[in-house]
Amino acid sequence: MKQELMVHIIRINRKGQQVFFDMQLPRDARRITGIETGCSIGDGVFFTDTTIPGAWLGIKPNVILGSIKLKEPDKEGICYEQQLVLQDNNTSQDSYSFNWFDETANQLVEQYFWQETPQTHGTKREEDMLSIPCNTRVLKGFYKDMLGEKQQTDIRYRALLYVWYETENR
Amino acid sequence: MTAIIKKRFDIHVTQADKTWPQTFDLDKTITHVRGILFASDRDDLLYYRGSQKVELNNQEVFPENYQSKLLMSGINVPPNLRYYKLRRVPVGNGKLKVEYKNTSDSRTGFEPYTISVYVDCEIAEA
Numbered sequence: 262m263k264q265e266l267m268v269h270i271i272r273i274n275r276k277g278q279q280v281f282f283d284m285q286l287p288r289d290a291r292r293i294t295g296i297e298t299g300c301s302i303g304d305g306v307f308f309t310d311t312t313i314p315g316a317w318l319g320i321k322p323n324v325i326l327g328s329i330k331l332k333e334p335d336k337e338g339i340c341y342e343q344q345l346v347l348q349d350n351n352t353s354q355d356s357y358s359f360n361w362f363d364e365t366a367n368q369l370v371e372q373y374f375w376q377e378t379p380q381t382h383g384t385k386r387e388e389d390m391l392s393i394p395c396n397t398r399v400l401k402g403f404y405k406d407m408l409g410e411k412q413q414t415d416i417r418y419r420a421l422l423y424v425w426y427e428t429e430n431r
Numbered sequence: 432m433t434a435i436i437k438k439r440f441d442i443h444v445t446q447a448d449k450t451w452p453q454t455f456d457l458d459k460t461i462t463h464v465r466g467i468l469f470a471s472d473r474d475d476l477l478y479y480r481g482s483q484k485v486e487l488n489n490q491e492v493f494p495e496n497y498q499s500k501l502l503m504s505g506i507n508v509p510p511n512l513r514y515y516k517l518r519r520v521p522v523g524n525g526k527l528k529v530e531y532k533n534t535s536d537s538r539t540g541f542e543p544y545t546i547s548v549y550v551d552c553e554i555a556e557a
Contacts, residue, residue, distance in 0.1 A: 264518070268496045299498045302479075302537050352505070380478035383505040385512060421496065 488523025
């Protein structure tokens with residue numbers, strides 16, 4: 262069995278936009294083995310800081326762009342559902358080695374020269390593992406924008422869906 | 432007997448919103464590729480702006496628009512787990528082709544940067 266990947270791009274331009282889409286699977290696809298998601302933000306888009314104030318161990322909410330649902334045409338129910346997260350805002354939660362406790366201010370102080378970011382402190386990304394036989398060549402999908410709807414603003418971005426599947430050895 | 436080595440190849444990105452195709456030749460002694468990893472001197476630009484298509488021996492490993500962030504590993508990942516595992520792919524003609532694309536993103540401004548492609552390889556010892 263060989264593992265391959267196909268990419269589907271969903272372009273969002275309006276707040277609350279809903280997109281129904283079909284993904285045509287290759288003829289030699291035998292089984293869907295995993296799903297990954299990603300996003301790409303257009304120019305001129307800004308996000309408000311959602312930090313919870315007054316909590317020195319504050320958990321920062323992640324920004325949710327939208328939700329993806331997938332369905333097999335001949336089966337009832339949803340076979341996969343995931344929220345599209347902009348990025349992990351809590352990579353610094355367990356990283357006390359770069360911070361110190363200011364006894365005068367009685368609070369945790371972050372080092373100013375190396376802030377924890379997803380690209381430096383993020384964990385390895387793994388796909389959501391699935392096992393879906395490819396009985397039909399079509400995978401139906403639905404994406405709904407949530408962030409634009411919440412902020413009542415047209416946010417332009419691309420939601421990316423990566424589908425890993427197995428094929429027979431050629 | 433086989434040995435494990437790491438190879439590094441660089442791509443210099445000097446303009447925004449452009450694709451940078453490059454083909455690298457793996458050493459003749461390399462028999463299989465076990466893993467691949469992307470890094471950069473500007474992690475933030477690679478993370479938010481980068482995507483690439485990767486081909487090994489004319490066979491597609493990652494298609495176009497596969498984001499670089501999915502092939503990056505932060506310092507919280509144990510060193511032995513940082514590479515994306517490729518199931519011992521034979522190198523064939525030894526050509527590793529990377530088409531790296533830099534796409535504008537509102538979270539970062541563009542500056543020239545270098546991305547590094549690390550390849551985890553098996554070599555046949557004489």
